[in-house]
Amino acid sequence: MKQFLFYVCMFCFSLQVSAQKACPYFSQMEINHIRVATPGLFEHNNKLLLYLDSIPKQAFAFPLPGAKVISAYGSRRGHSGVDIKTCAKDTIYCAFDGVVRMAKPYSAYGNVIVVRHSGGLETIYSHNSKNFVKSGDMVKAGEPIALTGRTGRATTEHLHFETRFNGQHFNPNLIFNFQEGTLRQGCVQCLKKGSRILVKAL
Secondary structure, eight states: OHHHHHHHHHHHHHHHHHHHHHSOOOOHHHHHOSSOOOTTTTSSOSEEEEEGGGSOGGGOOOSSTTOEEEEOTTSSTTOOSEEEEOOTTOEEEOSSSEEEEEEEEOGGGOEEEEEEOGGGEEEEEEEESEEOOOTTOEEOTTOEEEEOBOOSSOSSSBEEEEEEETTEEEOGGGTEETTTTEEOOSEEEEEEETTEEEEEEO
């Protein structure tokens, strides 16, 4: 009996260790807030380069196929993303492979999802009527993660989409062609200058 219990305990322990390896650790700040610095992102260098040309076709998906832009980045004061629209409860797809850092109702964003990708890039999907994922979930490019809605501060069903480095938003048009629903080519530079993050296409 003791030997049986020993094996059961070892099996449960191995499952726990495997779960810890599969699910990355996020602090309470990372789980509960959008504007959060990525730990260690600029530890060795104040400059990051995102080579869009090197991203394989299968490693990218436009988050809302067939959508039209109804409000551009910076088109009104404090507008930190791009609003795109198709129809109510349309499927929202993850843009790149990554891990869900945050998935919850959040102030004016309504139901929001923040996905952290390799290289420090984060994508944000908000006003969702329903989230399919939770914090810690590993997601793939093209995986359904939510449905469009008007939760939070929104006047119509749409997707408010953002891109951020180290918690600071930048123009998603540097990475995506929203008219064609494609990924841009070239390289994007992210430079840390004091507390500011400067992002530009090279």
